[in-house]
Amino acid sequence: MIACVRDTGNAALLDEVASGADNITVQQMDAGDPASIEAAAAAIGDAPIDVLINNAGAVGGQHQSLDDVDIEEWHRTLDINTIGPLLISRAFKSNLAASGDGKLMIVTSQLAASTWPMGGMYIYSTTKAGVSKVGQILALDWKEEPITVGLMHPGWVQTDMGGPHAEITAEESASGIRGVIAGMTKADSGSFYKWNGEIHPW
Numbered sequence: 001m002i003a004c005v006r007d008t009g010n011a012a013l014l015d016e017v018a019s020g021a022d023n024i025t026v027q028q029m030d031a032g033d034p035a036s037i038e039a040a041a042a043a044i045g046d047a048p049i050d051v052l053i054n055n056a057g058a059v060g061g062q063h064q065s066l067d068d069v070d071i072e073e074w075h076r077t078l079d080i081n082t083i084g085p086l087l088i089s090r091a092f093k094s095n096l097a098a099s100g101d102g103k104l105m106i107v108t109s110q111l112a113a114s115t116w117p118m119g120g121m122y123i124y125s126t127t128k129a130g131v132s133k134v135g136q137i138l139a140l141d142w143k144e145e146p147i148t149v150g151l152m153h154p155g156w157v158q159t160d161m162g163g164p165h166a167e168i169t170a171e172e173s174a175s176g177i178r179g180v181i182a183g184m185t186k187a188d189s190g191s192f193y194k195w196n197g198e199i200h201p202w
């Protein structure tokens with residue numbers, strides 16, 4: 001397993017997990033920096049990759065209401081949430097294909113869906129809607145490739161982003177996502193899931 005992190009000097013928990021396992025490699029990669037993505041792809045080389053999870057994401061700061069929107073933060077968040085996952089997916093396409101049955105999962109959000117009923121959150125919602133579309137287009141562009149593409153709403157999760165009062169733990173979310181990935185077939189490519197395996201409405 002290759003765990004990518006943008007700041008290798010600030011990943012104590014990941015280091016602890018990796019040091020206790022002989023099959024986890026830590027690789028520097030900033031999802032918002034094309035040069036960093038290319039450098040990580042070069043370091044990883046042509047090793048087959050069975051599953052690639054684009055999980056890194058940013059909420060986009062506190063200023064994202066109609067009357068108070070931080071435009072610079074919107075651009076930065078677009079780089080991380082939307083463009084980064086596209087560049088990462090493209091950079092590792094041949095690795096996924098080399099697996100023979102590669103699975104690409106892009107973690108998006110329920111806020112990306114047209115069915116999300118609340119206003120505000122312009123930066124997060126639009127950058128996640130963008131990456132959902134990226135995944136849908138990748139599924140079409142790669143329909144002849146041995147790669148299945150999925151989109152995932154991971155639930156409202158107890159992380160720094162979701163906060164301590166969120167509905168599910170990170171373990172519950174991760175375990176559900178693993179189950180969905182294990183069950184995905186090529187016919188499912190382009191589907192939008194919830195962590196529990198249900199299909200999410202677009």
Ligand SMILES: NC(=O)c1ccc[n+]([C@@H]2O[C@H](COP(=O)([O-])OP(=O)(O)OC[C@H]3O[C@@H](n4cnc5c(N)ncnc54)[C@H](OP(=O)(O)O)[C@@H]3O)[C@@H](O)[C@H]2O)c1
Pocket residue numbers: 005006007029030031032033054055056057058059080107108109110153154155156157158159160161162163166
């Ligand atoms: N939590 C929820 O309820 C929820 C709901 C829907 C969707 N999501 C999505 O689920 C994914 C995981 O979110 P989370 O709840 O774990 O959020 P989080 O607690 O804010 O953690 C975000 C993670 O993304 C990493 N990251 C941010 N920018 C990065 C960059 N430029 N390059 C590399 N890594 C970067 C962060 O790394 P650092 O440790 O270096 O900061 C951190 O590990 C995100 O895509 C998020 O949008 C979460």
